[in-house]
Amino acid sequence: MRSFFRVVPTDEARARIAECTCVATESVPVAKALGRVVAEGLSAAVDLPHFPRANMDGYAVRAPDTFGASASVPAYLKLTGTVEMGKEAKRAVGKGETMRIATGGMLPPGADAVVMIEYAEELGDASVTDATIEIHRGVAPWENVLRVGEDIAKGAAIFAPGRRLRARDLGALTGVGITRLRVFRRPRVALISTGDEIVAPDVAPRPGQVRNINAYSLLAMASEAGAVVSDFGVIPDRRDLIQRALARALARHDAVLISGGSSVGAKDITLDVIASFPRSEVIFHGISVAPGKPTILARALGKVVLGLPGHPMSALVIFELFGAPLLRVLGGEDPAGVFTPQRTVRARLSQNVASQTGREDYVRVTLSEHAGQRSAAPLPGKSGAIFNLVKADGLVRIPASAEGLEAGSEVEVILL
DSSP: OOOOOBOBOHHHHHHHHHTSOOOOEEEEEGGGOTTOBBOSOEEOSSOBSSSOEESSSEEEEOGGGGTTOOSSSOEEEEEEEEOOTTSOOOSOOOTTEEEEEOTTOBOOTTOOEEEEGGGEEEESOTTSTTEEEEEOSOOOTTTTEEOTTSSBOTTOEEEOTTOBOOHHHHHHHHHTTOOEEEEEOOOEEEEEEEOTTEEOTTSOOOTTOEEOOHHHHHHHHHHHTTOEEEEEEEEOSOHHHHHHHHHHHHHHOSEEEEESOOSSSTTOOHHHHHHTSTTOEEEEEOBSEESOOOOEEEEETTEEEEEEOSSHHHHHHHIIIIIHHHHHHHTTOOHHHHTSOSSEEEEEESSOEEOOTTSEEEEEEEEEEETTEEEEEEOOOOTTOSHHHHHOSEEEEEOTTOSEEOTTOEEEEEEO
16 A cells, blocks of 8 residues: 655754765865865965065055145155065065065065055156155055065965855965865766656657656756766656666666655656665655655665656755755765755745645745845646746745745845
8 A cells, every 4th residue: 555645843843954974085186176065174275475565566564654645735754676476586675765566566575555556656767766756655564565474374274064065266276286185076967857757858749748848857856966866767657677776776877856746646756766776765755745745755775766756847946955955065065055055035025825834835035125125926827737836036935834924024035
């Protein structure tokens, strides 16, 4: 006899996903580390910068020589030379002296500030010895200067394990001399689509058939979440064929996504197929969420299996809220942060939205702005409609404890 849902609250579903074990690690060069997740804590082996350097184009000075200087009462300093870029500044700046310096140049001994070029004027022929520089604005000690270790000090932590590296992070690593690092391997994920009614996009569907919608979006979304994804194609609703496909997927992958067959209808056999494998465990079957209640999280042969609803909107919303965080956990990201939406905005609802208590609802909305006020308009639509989700700018969460939200309420919109 087919079992009914064993539904868990959204918080429990997130907690069980966060418990999943991440994949192994590997060493990669920094040049290939974009989007990878740091596996070991990194610290700076050197000070950055390792010499005091100018943060502006201008003149290296002793700050007290400029105190009180203004456009009406300037200070006058003797120009003694130019700091050459890429070379050590050895000549000292004495009292009443200054040197030209470009951004990034080494601050010469004796100097402790830089006057910006906009606030100085070279009088006469500045190429001759002992030319004069007129200073129109005073500077404080260490103004317009990056001191040794001011960017990051030797021994300071750079990145903790679990951080996904962005483009600007790579420059920070090379800035302190790190050229290789240990990261988590990209999770290998298989996607199995199920359904007798599913046909390829280039096939004209007959009555009762539909083109494959979910697979193309899910493949892209899984890749965005950091996984290396294999498409196992569409498998008919036959237990033996799905079982065979799942066995092949489990043998070569860290996790398997199954699109369709996660509910309790006559042809919804995903749960039965998973349970047929050794060391199988159904972690939950159903989440108290809409859309997407019939979602499965399980293990088979020690690998994670996520069963997604077949309806496009349900499948893609569930993947956004739970599937992508699962792959990010498997890929080594800190579980504490994977469920936090990466991009959100605040807006006011344009109309009332009803909800069912005990269930966390996610409402599709479009955003508009008028007179400086951002508005979120709910989109009607059922879970089988893909273009309802395409038209949406984001999702608004209605807590399980609420019966809905009133028009004019300020809400957080998760941007899609």
